[in-house]
Amino acid sequence: MKNFFLKHARSGQLNWAATLFLIFMPFIAIVGSIYAIELEGFSWAPWVWAFIFYYVTVMAISGGYHRLYSHRAFKANKFTELMYLLWGAASFEFSVLEWARKHRRHHAKVDTVDDPYDINGGFWWAHMGWMMVKEDPKYQTGYPKDLLNNKLVMWQHKNYNMIALVMCFMLPTAIGFFYDLPISFFFIASLLRIIFVHHVTYFINSLCHMVGTRPYTEENSARDSHILALLTCGEGYHNYHHKFQSDYRNGPMWHNYDPSKWFIYFLSLFGFTYDLKAMPSSEIRKAMLKKQKLSVLDKLKAKNIDTSALEQMYEKAQEAQKKFYALKKEYKLKKKELTLEGEQKLAQMKANIKQAKMELKEAYNEFKESLRNLSIQAQMA
Ligand SMILES: [Zn+2]
Numbered sequence: 001m002k003n004f005f006l007k008h009a010r011s012g013q014l015n016w017a018a019t020l021f022l023i024f025m026p027f028i029a030i031v032g033s034i035y036a037i038e039l040e041g042f043s044w045a046p047w048v049w050a051f052i053f054y055y056v057t058v059m060a061i062s063g064g065y066h067r068l069y070s071h072r073a074f075k076a077n078k079f080t081e082l083m084y085l086l087w088g089a090a091s092f093e094f095s096v097l098e099w100a101r102k103h104r105r106h107h108a109k110v111d112t113v114d115d116p117y118d119i120n121g122g123f124w125w126a127h128m129g130w131m132m133v134k135e136d137p138k139y140q141t142g143y144p145k146d147l148l149n150n151k152l153v154m155w156q157h158k159n160y161n162m163i164a165l166v167m168c169f170m171l172p173t174a175i176g177f178f179y180d181l182p183i184s185f186f187f188i189a190s191l192l193r194i195i196f197v198h199h200v201t202y203f204i205n206s207l208c209h210m211v212g213t214r215p216y217t218e219e220n221s222a223r224d225s226h227i228l229a230l231l232t233c234g235e236g237y238h239n240y241h242h243k244f245q246s247d248y249r250n251g252p253m254w255h256n257y258d259p260s261k262w263f264i265y266f267l268s269l270f271g272f273t274y275d276l277k278a279m280p281s282s283e284i285r286k287a288m289l290k291k292q293k294l295s296v297l298d299k300l301k302a303k304n305i306d307t308s309a310l311e312q313m314y315e316k317a318q319e320a321q322k323k324f325y326a327l328k329k330e331y332k333l334k335k336k337e338l339t340l341e342g343e344q345k346l347a348q349m350k351a352n353i354k355q356a357k358m359e360l361k362e363a364y365n366e367f368k369e370s371l372r373n374l375s376i377q378a379q380m381a
């Protein structure tokens with residue numbers, strides 16, 4: 001971080017407005033909240049509303065800014081888009097056009113100097129240091145065409161300051177007037193809540209590239225963290241997300257806490273969202289197994305244990321998988337052009353698929369068993 005930061009600061013590229021905001025705003029929010037409680041008395045109301053605003057804005061950043069606009073993981077009708085844009089603006093993280101542009105670069109150039117929040121700069125650089133310096137002009141032209149062509153996105157971008165002023169500050173304060181606590185609502189439900197939302201989302205760029213597990217890939221630094229998923233409405237499954245970024249889910253397993261995916265799915269039942277992209281579970285399992293294989297192979301090779309049998313088994317399982325999917329595809333095609341003669345053929349194909357499925361299951365089980373044994377062997381050797 002120090003080197004990254006100094007390099008930019010020395011070249012006169014410090015973004016003073018962002019730097020002062022990031023450093024002083026947390027203090028102003030805390031001191032202001034204490035002052036407001038002393039002035040208006042303590043009440044749970046601003047805290048409950050702060051939680052509501054926090055939840056809705058994080059959901060808008062996660063489902064809207066991130067999955068809908070940055071990754072096009074699903075489509076949404078105009079009303080849903082408008083809601084995502086308004087509540088996304090209420091998080092005070094700039095317009096979605098800016099947000100998505102930088103985020104797409106993060107995925108394309110992850111862990112390199114071109115990654116805007118490159119984790120090689122350390123925790124503080126990835127967390128917020130990158131915002132304290134002005135962006136290199138060479139990156140400022142890469143606005144995504146699909147977003148430039150989206151009228152609602154451009155409306156939000158052009159009117160961002162006004163929308164943010166209303167959604168971030170005026171709305172919570174206006175609610176505060178109903179409770180006769182406008183100052184408490186301004187400092188707690190608005191300022192303090194914004195600071196909390198900011199740091200929670202910054203954790204995805206910092207902690208989610210440092211702490212947690214890597215069940216799907218070790219090709220980059222992204223990690224899965226249940227705790228961060230809890231705070232970020234499901235965004236914490238960042239290793240999965242970097243492996244399958246077009247998936248509308250970040251936590252693909254049923255037990256993953258991902259309210260964003262549940263909400264997107266729920267909206268799809270009423271046609272508010274549609275064309276949800278989801279990786280088939282076979283692909284997810286394949287990625288997990290491949291990652292496990294690579295880490296066991298590394299350990300075995302380091303200890304000079306023969307790995308050829310394991311590699312052969314993996315090849316066999318891969319072949320079985322290919323055969324299974326090819327047969328399934330052919331079956332689907334043939335089913336479309338069904339004739340009497342074809343029906344008999346189809347029955348035969350169905351039997352072949354059943355057989356291929358058994359072979360695939362056996363090959364994978366054999367491979368998994370061997371992987372487990374060799375893993376134990378590698379630990380003991
Ligand atoms: Zn992403």
Ligand SMILES: [Zn+2]
Pocket residue numbers: 106204205209222238242
């Ligand atoms: Zn990332």
